[in-house]
Amino acid sequence: MRLEGVEKVFDVRRRTGLFRRERRQVRAVDGLSFTVARGEMVGCIGPNGAGKSTTVKMLTGILTPSGGRLRVAGIDPSRERTRLARRIGVVFGQRTTLWWDLPLIDSYRLVHRMYRIPDARYRANLDRCVDLLDLGDLLDVPVRQLSLGQRMRGDIGAALLHDPEVLYLDEPTIGLDVVSKAKVRGFLRELNTERATTVLLTTHDLQDVEQLCSRVMVIDHGRLMYDGPPAGLHEAGGSERMLVVDLERELPPIDAPAPARVVRVEGPRQWLAFPASESAAGLVAAVAAAHPLVDLSVREPDIEAVIARMYAGRAGA
Numbered sequence: 001m002r003l004e005g006v007e008k009v010f011d012v013r014r015r016t017g018l019f020r021r022e023r024r025q026v027r028a029v030d031g032l033s034f035t036v037a038r039g040e041m042v043g044c045i046g047p048n049g050a051g052k053s054t055t056v057k058m059l060t061g062i063l064t065p066s067g068g069r070l071r072v073a074g075i076d077p078s079r080e081r082t083r084l085a086r087r088i089g090v091v092f093g094q095r096t097t098l099w100w101d102l103p104l105i106d107s108y109r110l111v112h113r114m115y116r117i118p119d120a121r122y123r124a125n126l127d128r129c130v131d132l133l134d135l136g137d138l139l140d141v142p143v144r145q146l147s148l149g150q151r152m153r154g155d156i157g158a159a160l161l162h163d164p165e166v167l168y169l170d171e172p173t174i175g176l177d178v179v180s181k182a183k184v185r186g187f188l189r190e191l192n193t194e195r196a197t198t199v200l201l202t203t204h205d206l207q208d209v210e211q212l213c214s215r216v217m218v219i220d221h222g223r224l225m226y227d228g229p230p231a232g233l234h235e236a237g238g239s240e241r242m243l244v245v246d247l248e249r250e251l252p253p254i255d256a257p258a259p260a261r262v263v264r265v266e267g268p269r270q271w272l273a274f275p276a277s278e279s280a281a282g283l284v285a286a287v288a289a290a291h292p293l294v295d296l297s298v299r300e301p302d303i304e305a306v307i308a309r310m311y312a313g314r315a316g317a
């Protein structure tokens with residue numbers, strides 16, 4: 001997959017009075033260039049409105065770029081959308097491609113026919129998806145009766161029945177509980193290693209990226225802000241995680257081993273910031289040795305915070 005200076009400009013008309021309309025241009029993607037090699041699993045993150053979905057839509061051929069050059073599996077997506085459809089799979093976390101009122105297996109049979117998948121290949125792929133995605137008990141259930149996590153696994157299965165070499169996932173773990181997230185991530189990891197399927201995944205969950213991807217791209221205002229390993233993202237942003245401890249009683253800010261420090265105290269609860277690139281284990285042990293703890297949790301930095309710190313770091317550089 002290769003993008004060279006890709007742009008997308010939307011013309012937006014807005015009513016500003018009874019008879020007046022204003023025309024405005026929104027530059028959703030602004031000169032994006034990157035290459036994703038066969039078999040890579042790349043995360044794509046950025047704040048709301050950064051241009052991620054617009055980029056994925058151009059990569060599938062749904063939208064035509066306003067400028068630049070774009071190739072997926074050697075194909076120009078907007079020119080040869082149907083040919084490309086046989087080579088790619090797409091999953092949108094926020095909406096399903098499955099038939100709502102039909103049992104899951106009926107949607108799969110329709111995909112089988114729509115893509116004219118040879119019978120033996122369809123059966124082999126179905127068996128593999130059922131096995132890895134744990135779909136055995138769900139095949140005869142109407143899609144509307146599936147939980148969000150089950151439906152997401154069903155959607156991923158549907159996107160893979162025709163053996164695509166490239167898979168786009170837009171927010172694949174959105175709204176899922178911890179167990180369902182782990183199942184989906186486990187499957188994607190397996191798919192990527194076993195089949196060398198190229199995966200581009202957009203997400204708001206930094207853990208998706210940290211657990212799945214060796215490379216992450218940060219997009220903001222339609223531009224590439226960062227392209228490298230997830231650990232480097234924390235270094236570039238200098239981001240911090242938070243250890244939240246509930247002490248047995250109210251205390252003044254406790255002494256924490258540097259560089260960790262208390263940033264907030266509320267009754268017996270204290271918040272300790274520490275570098276996201278470091279393990280929490282040593283800090284937890286040090287705090288627990290000095291003060292009896294009732295409870296604790298570790299909070300991950302959110303994407304907006306990481307990006308904000310990245311800007312701050314650049315401004316100060």
Ligand SMILES: Nc1ncnc2c1ncn2[C@@H]1O[C@H](COP(=O)(O)OP(=O)(O)OP(=O)(O)O)[C@@H](O)[C@H]1O
Binds near residue numbers: 027051054
């Ligand atoms: N069809 C459209 N017409 C006009 N403007 C659009 C259209 N689609 C997207 N935009 C604008 O382009 C910009 C980028 O939107 P996009 O949906 O690609 O962002 P995103 O990074 O996917 O955000 P999110 O994380 O919220 O999904 C936004 O300012 C959005 O309002």
